[in-house]
Amino acid sequence: MTKVGLSPNKRTMTQSPDKTAAKKLHIKTFGCQMNAYDSERMAEALQPAGFQLTDDVYDADLVVLNTCHIREKAAEKVYSELGRLRKAKEARKTEGRDTMVAVAGCVAQAEGKEIVSRAPVVDIVVGPQSLHRLADLVAEVSSTGKVLVETDFPAEEKFAELPQRADGKRQVSAFVTVQEGCDKFCTFCVVPYTRGSEYSRTPGEVVAEVERLATRGVREVTLLGQNVNAYHGDGPDGESWPLAQLLRRLGEIPSIERLRFTTSHPHDMDDDLIALFGDEQKLMPYLHLPFQSGSDRILAAMNRKHTAEEYEALIARIRAARTDLALSTDIIVGFPGETDADFEATLDLVARVGFAQAYSFKYSARPGTPAANLEDQVPEAAKKERLAALQTLLEEGRRSFDRQLVGRSLPVLFESKGRNPGQIRGRSPYLQAVHVDGPETLIGEIAEVDISSAGPNSLTGVMKSGIEWREPVQAAQ
Ligand code: SAH
Ligand code: SF4
Ligand code: F3S
DSSP states (O other): OOOSSSOOOOEEOOOOOOTTOSEEEEEEEOSSHHHHHHHHHHHHHHGGGTEEEOSOGGGOSEEEEEEOOSSHHHHHHHHHHHHHHHHHHHHHHHTTOOOEEEEEEHHHHHHTTHHHHHOTTOOEEEOGGGGGGHHHHHHHHHHHOOOEEEOOOOHHHHHHHSOOOOSOSOOSEEEEEOEEOOSOOOTTOOHHHHTOSOEEOOHHHHHHHHHHHHHTTOOEEEEEOTTGGGOEEEOTTSSEEEHHHHHHHHTTSTTOOEEEEEOOOGGGOOHHHHHHHHHOTTBOSEEEOOOBOSOHHHHHHHTOSOOHHHHHHHHHHHHHHOTTOEEEEEEEEOOTTOOHHHHHHHHHHHHHHOOSEEEEEEOOOOTTSGGGGOSOOOOHHHHHHHHHHHHHHHHHHHHHHHHTTTTOEEEEEEEEEOSSTTEEEEEOTTOOEEEEEOOGGGTTOEEEEEEEEEOSSEEEEEEOTTOOOOOOOOOOO
């Protein structure tokens, strides 16, 4: 399942192993979509060195863990994973096969060589801005047997040097990183330290990448950035292009039918971008806009640069531009000093705004961030209780958003086969998965669907009558 939002979930890259290839590569991805994008780029960067993807870790000559540092739990997962890899490496050794282990991503950046001291199984530590160096690092480790740690910050170099997507399977919806890093320094967050300061790719580069994707059948593009709406790329006209201008330009690519972007910061929602929700037909009516807390005192301590009232006023302006907007958000409970009253303010804001989707987290103290040193850390039991109460409310909101879609007709972009035979699966403009009986020939197409029911995780519908589609041609036996 690919959900828009920067909330960590675990993915394993899968591709049928090539039995003839000399070397096998296994990549396990944690964290946000920017990591997923980076994992794809790493796989391509290693292809010229003869590495083919395998989903069997025991089969892999090189294992890359692309890691996330956002919360303690995410970071600790890396070490349990490395424990398992040590055993795999030992088992392969007894068969005379070597295994190289690389730790990439945000834990690599944050912990650097500490990782090697804690887990000697690791051969390479490579930060998110140095991924383009991975093939060289692998070659160097192969010849010298040395352990290498590379955690520099040349983002520009990374995008310039990473190879472009390799041809391959049909992909209907694609993510494209356009901005990386963060200068906001929310007091709870590691991203400014793991991804460095804000950097935007040029519109020229982005347009070229999206055009290439379009020629391979991609119909929907989600622009990614830690603060994607702070995007400011140097345009071919010598001007700095804001995100709205980039989206408008991408909307001119004929076969790109849908545009999305994530994650945005409320502070960077400018008028042009808000207006675009009303003007640009291809921009989907879905916005992920984290607010973190409904209490102004906590928002100030978090350094979020806005109050609850300002957030609500902003939402009202965006909804005025696009009345059917589906909103998504991120919320933290148990930030240091959060009282019951502060938490109530968060619940109230959720109830007033109404979210179609949300990601909520218990505050996790991260080493090196200002909030980690604050006194009055909230006890775990209180955090747990608040999270449960919040999630109940959010789930009600999500279900009620989905329910009001039942009986409506929605354009669905079909992405893949469905759960059951004869079914196909797509997404509504509001990002819910939609299951419909229909032919696979519709994958990559948009068709109107009458939504008939809303399940716990997806909608079900029937193809609107009058829509023309061909039955798949059966090959002669
Ligand atoms: N740039 C995005 C968020 C990136 S991190 C933004 O500004 O909103 C994704 C989410 O993880 C954050 O929105 C926040 O809700 C959560 N998060 C970040 N640091 C956290 C921490 N230390 N403890 C708990 N949740 C955290
Ligand atoms: Fe982290 Fe705040 Fe930057 Fe988002 S805006 S990445 S929460 S520091
Ligand atoms: Fe995690 Fe790094 Fe993304 S800390 S959320 S993988 S930017």
